[in-house]
Amino acid sequence: SKNPDWWRGAVIYQVYPRSFQDTSGDGIGDIKGIIERLPYIASLGVDAIWLSPFFTSPQADMGYDVSDYCDVDPMFGTLADFDVMMERAHALGLKVIIDQVISHTSDQHPWFKESRTSRDNPKADWFVWAAAKPDGTAPNNWLSVFGGPAWEWDGVRKQYYMHNFLTSQPDLNFHNRDVQDAVLDSVRFWLDRGVDGFRLDTVNYYFHDEELRDNPPHVPDSEDAGLDAPDVNPYGMQSHLYDKTQPENVEFLKRFRALMDEYPDRTTVGEVGDGARSLKTVASYTSGGDKLHMCYTFDLLGPDFTPNHIRHCVQSFHRHVADGWVCWAFSNHDVHRHVSRFAHNAAEQAAVAKIAISVLASLRGSICLYQGEELGLPEADLAFEDLRDPYGIRFWPAFKGRDGCRTPMVWEADAPQAGFSTAKPWLPVPGEHVPLSVDVQEADPQSVLAHYRAVLAFRKAYPALLSGDMDFLETNEDVLAFTRTLGEERFLFVFNLRRGPQEIRLPQKLAIRDTVPMPGLEGRLVDGEIHIGPLNGFCARF
Ligand code: TEU
Numbered sequence: 001s002k003n004p005d006w007w008r009g010a011v012i013y014q015v016y017p018r019s020f021q022d023t024s025g026d027g028i029g030d031i032k033g034i035i036e037r038l039p040y041i042a043s044l045g046v047d048a049i050w051l052s053p054f055f056t057s058p059q060a061d062m063g064y065d066v067s068d069y070c071d072v073d074p075m076f077g078t079l080a081d082f083d084v085m086m087e088r089a090h091a092l093g094l095k096v097i098i099d100q101v102i103s104h105t106s107d108q109h110p111w112f113k114e115s116r117t118s119r120d121n122p123k124a125d126w127f128v129w130a131a132a133k134p135d136g137t138a139p140n141n142w143l144s145v146f147g148g149p150a151w152e153w154d155g156v157r158k159q160y161y162m163h164n165f166l167t168s169q170p171d172l173n174f175h176n177r178d179v180q181d182a183v184l185d186s187v188r189f190w191l192d193r194g195v196d197g198f199r200l201d202t203v204n205y206y207f208h209d210e211e212l213r214d215n216p217p218h219v220p221d222s223e224d225a226g227l228d229a230p231d232v233n234p235y236g237m238q239s240h241l242y243d244k245t246q247p248e249n250v251e252f253l254k255r256f257r258a259l260m261d262e263y264p265d266r267t268t269v270g271e272v273g274d275g276a277r278s279l280k281t282v283a284s285y286t287s288g289g290d291k292l293h294m295c296y297t298f299d300l301l302g303p304d305f306t307p308n309h310i311r312h313c314v315q316s317f318h319r320h321v322a323d324g325w326v327c328w329a330f331s332n333h334d335v336h337r338h339v340s341r342f343a344h345n346a347a348e349q350a351a352v353a354k355i356a357i358s359v360l361a362s363l364r365g366s367i368c369l370y371q372g373e374e375l376g377l378p379e380a381d382l383a384f385e386d387l388r389d390p391y392g393i394r395f396w397p398a399f400k401g402r403d404g405c406r407t408p409m410v411w412e413a414d415a416p417q418a419g420f421s422t423a424k425p426w427l428p429v430p431g432e433h434v435p436l437s438v439d440v441q442e443a444d445p446q447s448v449l450a451h452y453r454a455v456l457a458f459r460k461a462y463p464a465l466l467s468g469d470m471d472f473l474e475t476n477e478d479v480l481a482f483t484r485t486l487g488e489e490r491f492l493f494v495f496n497l498r499r500g501p502q503e504i505r506l507p508q509k510l511a512i513r514d515t516v517p518m519p520g521l522e523g524r525l526v527d528g529e530i531h532i533g534p535l536n537g538f539c540a541r542f
Contacts, residue, residue: 007197007267007293008325009466010047011361011456012097012368016333017054017076018062019408020371022421029408029420031077035085038092040438044374045456048095050199052333054082058108060168060390062406064201065106069186086194095196097267102183103205104169111182112170116154116161126179127170128162128208141214142243143235146391150243164205164243166390174206180252184259191263203270203292204281207249209242216241221276228335229399245274245281253291269294269327269366279320286324294366296327301335305342305356307480307497311472314363318470329368330356337372337405340379344499348535350376353448354520355495355535361459362484362493362518364470372409375441376448379404380430388427403427413437454519464489475504491516492540494523496532504530515540
């Protein structure tokens with residue numbers, strides 16, 4: 001498209017390459033597999049795909065530990081495969097957004113291998129090195145998100161290096177201008193290859209406090225989203241004032257944007273997980289049009305699927321982030337699948353999957369879908385022996401990690417491994433996922449998949465849903481009611497999230513013009529009252 005604002009209101013489909021489609025027969029998905037399934041992705045009616053990392057990597061954090069930013073890991077294919085994928089995606093009208101994991105590298109990256117050889121090599125300051133305290137302990141009290149201290153001793157340099165995540169993910173030192181330049185060079189590499197945008201992993205972790213001040217203690221509250229192991233992981237007991245989200249990042253994001261703006265029609269979406277301060281951070285990263293295009297928050301990734309929560313998230317976003325743009329998501333490769341988070345029991349999973357996408361597709365903002373959610377897949381319950389995520393292995397059984405949402409896609413119910421692979425997959429295909437395979441759902445007009453396609457087509461048809469204003473109406477605690485308006489196009493949405501029917505009289509006098517058949521919403525207007533069944537909704541124009 002020639003629309004530079006294509007990303008506003010866009011629907012972005014996240015592909016987790018390891019688990020999408022294997023063609024090489026090693027039990028791990030690959031780029032050729034993505035190419036094979038691009039027509040399926042296009043058939044969903046999404047605007048773009050976001051590919052989780054496929055770069056050269058030891059895979060200690062499943063590719064979020066990169067050892068070469070400018071190449072494809074042989075496990076996934078080649079740069080030539082990537083180019084074919086780009087071409088095919090573009091031919092199908094799909095934009096391609098790739099992950100940039102630049103806050104840290106793998107410890108196998110040549111930059112880190114060089115940096116750790118001595119205290120005076122050319123890359124000595126490319127990572128965050130610090131002397132031990134006089135008693136030999138770590139420089140300060142910073143902690144790793146994945147458990148334990150954020151510092152690891154290096155016997156050669158006889159210094160500690162910092163890592164916000166695994167010890168094999170050393171933190172790049174963004175205070176060093178050469179590091180910024182090197183990272184931006186690799187970003188340019190992909191821009192030149194034609195990618196349409198970047199998802200910036202842990203965008204608020206780039207800088208650290210150069211004085212290395214201790215973090216103060218913190219009592220977790222309901223605003224702390226994104227940390228899945230709060231009871232067992234002490235990370236949540238600190239206020240992360242100094243190990244991330246430093247003011248210098250704003251200037252770096254301007255450099256990043258200036259590079260992006262050399263190329264037409266590109267976008268950025270930054271992942272911001274900053275507890276209660278997230279929206280302040282998002283505001284500073286997306287305001288002014290000279291930094292990030294969008295931010296992705298953790299607001300809707302928690303267990304809460306109530307009208308109050310959704311209204312609170314949307315209203316706070318618009319209050320704190322006046323001129324920024326949000327990307328909402330219910331699921332990704334780090335959290336339990338939302339059907340399992342939101343449904344009260346297995347029997348209502350399909351209904352929950354349907355109402356959730358109806359709600360998501362009517363929000364103001366862009367939206368990210370995670371592969372498999374369009375099938376209504378529940379979280380897989382894996383045995384300890386099946387786990388591959390080091391975060392889960394560490395905290396089992398209090399926290400089982402992130403593998404339960406990373407199991408393979410299910411394509412054909414009758415094929416071995418549901419069509420994902422001819423080999424034993426890296427994570428098992430859960431038995432309960434097989435009957436939810438794509439081929440089964442494509443034969444059923446009432447399926448979750450059919451509902452996704454219909455709802456996404458509906459969203460696309462109305463500019464008011466993509467970029468119109470969003471205003472909430474007061475009703476009761478089980479009802480989410482709001483309007484979406486753009487000029488003469490005015491929609492009213494009323495969602496009943498109660499597990500029983502409701503008859504709702506809206507306090508405001510809205511002159512309903514006509515009901516619009518948003519697919520799947522069966523609510524009806526009866527003598528001025530809106531009658532809605534359990535987990536359903538009503539949509540009209542006024
Ligand atoms: O996640 C960032 C992040 O903050 C996660 O630690 C999140 O809080 C955690 O996974 C909750 O379960 C990004 C990637 O999405 C994740 O897959 C990587 O492991 C992480 O960065 C490190 O690169």
